[in-house]
Amino acid sequence: MDDGGASSASPHVLEAGQPRGKARLAGILLHGRDRTREEKVVLADHVDVDGVRWLAPAAEAGSWYPGRFFDPIEANEPHLSQAIEQLDRVVEEAREGGRLDPRHIFLVGFSQGACLALEYGLRRPGRVGALVVFTGGIFGGPEHPRSFPASLLNGLRVLLTGSDADDWISEASTRQTAGQLTTLGAEVTLRIYQGRPHVVSPEELDEARRFIEGLKS
Numbered sequence: 652m653d654d655g656g657a658s659s660a661s662p663h664v665l666e667a668g669q670p671r672g673k674a675r676l677a678g679i680l681l682h683g684r685d686r687t688r689e690e691k692v693v694l695a696d697h698v699d700v701d702g703v704r705w706l707a708p709a710a711e712a713g714s715w716y717p718g719r720f721f722d723p724i725e726a727n728e729p730h731l732s733q734a735i736e737q738l739d740r741v742v743e744e745a746r747e748g749g750r751l752d753p754r755h756i757f758l759v760g761f762s763q764g765a766c767l768a769l770e771y772g773l774r775r776p777g778r779v780g781a782l783v784v785f786t787g788g789i790f791g792g793p794e795h796p797r798s799f800p801a802s803l804l805n806g807l808r809v810l811l812t813g814s815d816a817d818d819w820i821s822e823a824s825t826r827q828t829a830g831q832l833t834t835l836g837a838e839v840t841l842r843i844y845q846g847r848p849h850v851v852s853p854e855e856l857d858e859a860r861r862f863i864e865g866l867k868s
Contacts, residue, residue, distance in 0.1 A: 664741060665707040667692045674704035675867055677745035677756045679738070679779075681764030682707070684714045695759070697856050700863045708741050710734065720766040721792030721824070731770065731790070738771050742778055757781035757866060759859070761851055762819060766790060769828070772807055772837075773799060781808040781866055783859050785851045786817055788824045789831055805836035810862040812855050814847040 668674065680695055695705045715734040716727040724731070738758075745756045756779045760768035765787025772782050773789070791797045809832055813825030822843055829841040842858055 663709050663711070664744070665692055665709075666705065667695060667707070668703045668705040671704065671747060672750070674751070675702035675755065676700075676863070677704045677706065677747075677751055678863070679741050679745060679756070679758045680705060680707040681715070681738075681758060681760035681767050682709070683760075683762035683764050694761075694851060694856070697853075698759075698860050698863065700860055702867065703863070704745070706741055706745055708737060715763055715767045720763075720788050720790050720820075721794060722790075723795045724790045724797070727790065731767075734767055735771055735774055738767070739775070739778075742775075752780075753778055754780040755866065757783065757863065759783040759785070760787060761785040762787065762849065769832075772804060772809075773835075776803050776807070780806070781862075782810070783862060784809060784811045784828075785855055785859075786813055786820050786825070786849065787811070788820050788828045792824060793827060799835055802836045804832060807832075807837040808862075808866070809837050809839045810842070810859060811839055812842045812844065812858065814844045814849075816846045817849050819849050 692705060692707050716730040718726045742756060745751065758768040758771060758779055765784040768782045768784055769787055769789050811825065811829050813820060813822055815822045825843065829839050832839050840862065844852060844854060
């Protein structure tokens with residue numbers, strides 16, 4: 652995969668894969684807390700799906716929001732809303748003036764970036780067609796439940812992964828998130844891995860490759 656340098660949308664967005672105007676899909680890569688966009692581009696290289704234009708924005712302070720996903724959502728504001736607005740701009744660039752419709756735009760996030768991807772799907776329904784959620788949960792968690800309109804996520808495809816041994820997001824939280832998404836109309840593929848620490852495993856990358864290939868149809 653060739654690194655295309657900085658995006659035309661913003662100097663804070665790194666590009667890789669197919670150039671603007673040539674891709675069949677656009678994937679937006681969201682890094683975890685205190686991680687980098689460059690690491691996400693390397694991850695996209697390991698996914699290795701042809702025909703994708705990858706866009707990797709960076710959180711200005713290294714983190715998209717200050718707290719944990721299971722805190723009351725107000726505890727992560729205004730940072731969370733600012734991250735959503737930043738992501739809006741990247742999604743707009745991914746659309747290429749309407750050349751790609753939402754069915755061909757997807758988000759990929761790990762950990763904090765995965766939680767942000769889920770929040771974007773909930774706040775901006777219909778703006779992207781799919782989410783790849785490597786170890787993430789819906790903000791608020793079981794202690795601070797939130798309500799959403801029925802059928803909010805109809806048509807959204809989600810790959811959600813988790814582990815029975817992750818120190819940051821429990822298997823129970825992952826399963827609860829899958830249930831919430833399904834209730835809201837999303838088509839969810841859930842994968843729970845045994846003994847996997849807080850990383851993206853090769854098995855998850857293989858699963859993501861198959862999932863993203865399926866978005867081309």
